[in-house]
Amino acid sequence: QITLKESGPTLVKPTQTLTLTCTFSGFSLSTSGVGVGWIRQPPGKALEWLALIYWNDDKRYSPSLKSRLTITKDTSKNQVVLTMTNMDPVDTATYYCAHRRRDGYNSLGDWGQGTLVTVSS
Amino acid sequence: DIQMTQSPSSLSASVGDRVTITCRASQSIGSYLNWYQQKPGKAPNLLIYAASTLQGGVPSRFGGSGSGTDFTLTISSLQPEDFATYYCQQSFSTPWTFGQGTKVEIK
Numbered sequence: 001q002i003t004l005k006e007s008g009p010t011l012v013k014p015t016q017t018l019t020l021t022c023t024f025s026g027f028s029l030s031t032s033g034v035g036v037g038w039i040r041q042p043p044g045k046a047l048e049w050l051a052l053i054y055w056n057d058d059k060r061y062s063p064s065l066k067s068r069l070t071i072t073k074d075t076s077k078n079q080v081v082l083t084m085t086n087m088d089p090v091d092t093a094t095y096y097c098a099h100r101r102r103d104g105y106n107s108l109g110d111w112g113q114g115t116l117v118t119v120s121s
Numbered sequence: 122d123i124q125m126t127q128s129p130s131s132l133s134a135s136v137g138d139r140v141t142i143t144c145r146a147s148q149s150i151g152s153y154l155n156w157y158q159q160k161p162g163k164a165p166n167l168l169i170y171a172a173s174t175l176q177g178g179v180p181s182r183f184g185g186s187g188s189g190t191d192f193t194l195t196i197s198s199l200q201p202e203d204f205a206t207y208y209c210q211q212s213f214s215t216p217w218t219f220g221q222g223t224k225v226e227i228k
Binding site for chain 1: 152159165170174176218220221
């Protein structure tokens, strides 16, 4: 059974850096083809894909946020970390991590419960 | 970036109705199209991948079709537990992008 869980601060101040950790079980990020992605959802709005890291450490980012994002993995701890710099109130959202399946079509088959991050002074 | 446009943005339907949601990509994405269902306060749940393949455990009243730029999610007979928001997502190339969502409400 695959599970993922996001953790991190619930409140950050503008200009601060957000660090979120996704801790997962049921798969290994050292297995060929595996990936973990981050997606966010502002309150009442649509889903927005942020970043993805593959088993081979290939990393992909949303072009609009690339300068602010860093995604890393710790295979031994089964964790993926997303950092986002220079936080702004518009970054207030629920942040999800998800497992990119090896189905040949990059579907996100399992998601964490999400963590709401509020940006406010 | 590949833009995904869903329609309608919302709809009202009754239990037992047939519901169709469309998703259009701004360029051809082959069959790299996934559908998710999201209920309030919950994470999205994968319904269909590869445009038409039902995820395990998903009821057979859900169906997907299409390829290239035009895709459809169909619920053959709407059930009370199907009232939710549905999102399409292209996974052909990064940045992966989602449609704006279709909220299915009770009539």
